[in-house]
Amino acid sequence: MSLEQYRDVWAYCVAEKGKLTRPSLEILAAARKVADQIGQKVGAVLVGYGLDQVVDEAIARGADLVVYADEPWLSSYLCLPYTRVVCEMAEKLKPYALIFVADELGRDLSPRVAYRLNTGLATDNISLAVEDYYFGPLNTTFKNVIAQIRPDFATRVAKIFTPRHRPQIASIRPGNYEPLPEDWSRKGEKIRFRPQPNPEDFSVQIIEEKEVPKSSIDLEGATVVVTIGLGILKDGAGNPKNPKEGYEIAKKLVDLLKEKYGVKSELGATRALIHAELKELEGLVTSERQVGQTGKTVSPEIYVALGVSGSVQHRVGMIKSKKIIAINTDPKAPIFEIAHYGIRGDLYQLVPNIIGLLGGGAGGR
Numbered sequence: 001m002s003l004e005q006y007r008d009v010w011a012y013c014v015a016e017k018g019k020l021t022r023p024s025l026e027i028l029a030a031a032r033k034v035a036d037q038i039g040q041k042v043g044a045v046l047v048g049y050g051l052d053q054v055v056d057e058a059i060a061r062g063a064d065l066v067v068y069a070d071e072p073w074l075s076s077y078l079c080l081p082y083t084r085v086v087c088e089m090a091e092k093l094k095p096y097a098l099i100f101v102a103d104e105l106g107r108d109l110s111p112r113v114a115y116r117l118n119t120g121l122a123t124d125n126i127s128l129a130v131e132d133y134y135f136g137p138l139n140t141t142f143k144n145v146i147a148q149i150r151p152d153f154a155t156r157v158a159k160i161f162t163p164r165h166r167p168q169i170a171s172i173r174p175g176n177y178e179p180l181p182e183d184w185s186r187k188g189e190k191i192r193f194r195p196q197p198n199p200e201d202f203s204v205q206i207i208e209e210k211e212v213p214k215s216s217i218d219l220e221g222a223t224v225v226v227t228i229g230l231g232i233l234k235d236g237a238g239n240p241k242n243p244k245e246g247y248e249i250a251k252k253l254v255d256l257l258k259e260k261y262g263v264k265s266e267l268g269a270t271r272a273l274i275h276a277e278l279k280e281l282e283g284l285v286t287s288e289r290q291v292g293q294t295g296k297t298v299s300p301e302i303y304v305a306l307g308v309s310g311s312v313q314h315r316v317g318m319i320k321s322k323k324i325i326a327i328n329t330d331p332k333a334p335i336f337e338i339a340h341y342g343i344r345g346d347l348y349q350l351v352p353n354i355i356g357l358l359g360g361g362a363g364g365r
């Protein structure tokens with residue numbers, strides 16, 4: 001079968017409590033963007049039990065077709081049966097691309113599906129585009145393939161192509177696409193699969209399921225994120241500071257915005273600060289607060305970076321913020337390349353003044 005015969009951009013969607021999850025809505029929007037560029041359809045893939053409502057929701061949220069398996073034995077996620085079902089769907093209908101959310105489930109399922117379908121996978125993308133790709137060894141240009149855009153290990157953002165195989169499989173980190181608005185007047189095709197359970201897939205059985213309490217730290221949902229980095233370890237003159245002081249100044253700004261202005265605000269941190277495992281910040285600055293490639297992706301109205309250099313791994317987690325304010329002593333800090341408001345200076349001097357101006361008490365302390 002020629003590559004051109006593979007059609008449609010599928011998004012593997014997940015439902016929770018009868019609704020599609022927000023990251024599923026995001027990848028439907030990503031699929032829509034790719035599909036529109038190549039004149040193809042968006043397919044939502046759903047595997048589970050009791051899916052009637054979410055099948056319709058997927059159409060309202062941008063899917064032109066929904067490919068689904070709705071069986072009692074699929075009611076809980078298990079990687080082997082789910083892999084088999086998704087592969088059967090793809091082998092039968094031959095999609096051009098298959099997109100997953102780069103979360104725990106997507107990271108488990110997508111490589112297994114890619115392996116069984118004998119195709120490539122680029123994980124943890126922040127964006128997808130459609131481009132022509134010239135492949136030197138074959139002296140061939142592949143038309144209209146997906147450029148999978150993701151941060152590299154060093155300081156680059158890489159584009160990955162898997163032009164010679166279909167479906168092109170990608171996972172996208174949550175927080176990088178805005179869901180499409182709901183439109184319940186949309187019509188779509190529903191393709192129900194009726195797979196049979198294969199006993200070989202049930203070497204693991206689920207005995208009990210317990211919901212893990214949700215963390216009270218909601219970085220992704222915050223309107224303002226104030227992030228601290230290793231810059232809190234010294235003042236503007238280079239003298240060592242107790243990092244707890246830097247933490248408390250930032251926390252005071254967060255609390256002021258919450259309490260006086262009613263703005264949903266959260267404290268974030270860089271990976272370098274969290275990994276420093278400073279005893280002064282024990283229990284206060286934990287990995288739940290990490291923003292970046294290996295942490296959370298945030299897109300608040302305002303992002304305040306205090307003593308953060310702005311490494312590429314940090315940037316990919318906050319670049320979609322509407323307004324970025326950076327305070328840094330180093331005028332060459334990369335964070336200034338993306339800041340809408342860049343202030344060169346010592347956070348220990350500037351932040352208390354800002355707190356004072358916002359009515360948070362003289363000097364902010």
Ligand SMILES: Cc1cc2nc3c(=O)[nH]c(=O)nc-3n(C[C@H](O)[C@H](O)[C@H](O)COP(=O)(O)OP(=O)(O)OC[C@H]3O[C@@H](n4cnc5c(N)ncnc54)[C@H](O)[C@@H]3O)c2cc1C
Nearest residue numbers: 229230231270271272292293294295307309328329330347
């Ligand atoms: C695979 C991989 C994944 C990674 N994932 C992430 C991730 O998810 N998130 C993340 O954040 N990092 C991540 N990193 C680490 C990343 O590369 C950087 O090391 C890290 O972001 C740097 O953190 P920082 O800005 O706090 O520290 P630094 O780079 O040390 O920057 C500190 C900044 O503070 C400034 N400063 C110093 N004193 C003051 C002061 N008194 N007032 C104001 N400014 C001051 C300095 O000028 C400097 O720019 C990852 C790295 C790798 C290799």
